[in-house]
Amino acid sequence: MIELTGVGVRLAERDVLDGLTLTLPERRIGVAGANGSGKSTFARLLNGLALPTTGTVRVLGMDTRREAAKIRRRVGFLFTDPDAQIVMPTVAEDVAFSLRRRGLPKAEVAALVEEVLSRYGLAAHADHPAHQLSGGQKQLLALCSVLVLEPDILVMDEPTTLLDLRNSRQVARILRDLPQQLVVVSHDLALLADFDRVLVLDQGKLVADGPPEPALGHYRDLMA
């Protein structure tokens, strides 16, 4: 569960987010809005990467201002550009790196890495240089490196922006089947079309909130 109470974020004397009070129990939540409307800032609030200037953000019952480290262990975050997230030379090493703080025996780490890579069709690439993967495969690798930690919530900032139609659809299928609560920031309206709830931000304010069809309709009208 995610709860925002009276949340505002002020950066460089500008209200980047303003007056957000929201309870988000739904499993798949989309966030849409124009460039600069505050979507990335909203996403970053959910794991304490950004802190509210006013109000509170509670995630899984914890205040992001007080328990950011604990929250980060349970909230996975996926950036738009997987290159920003891939840190080790090979595919398998990159996923294993996520598990470094778990104190698991080597064999167990290897088994977990193999399992998640197989699940997302990357097992054959386990020993390949990560930076040689295609854009879609890199996004899947970044996802594997997050999912291997079994987060309770997954926050994604425009996960399909750099992907072609086939890879976008593959990511959409994967998201449909994930058990985690998802918060997905996206300009890809097709991706959000079957979500449980869509929030639309405009100039830092919530201007629509509800099922995808009316909420995305409102966003389309805003952009017209």
Ligand SMILES: Nc1ncnc2c1ncn2[C@@H]1O[C@H](COP(=O)(O)OP(=O)(O)OP(=O)(O)O)[C@@H](O)[C@H]1O
């Ligand atoms: N650290 C910062 N200092 C000052 N202003 C910032 C900072 N971070 C973001 N902003 C401003 O806040 C506004 C919202 O930014 P944000 O990245 O959250 O928007 P967004 O909706 O994700 O945009 P996009 O769709 O282009 O990614 C922008 O006008 C941005 O310039």
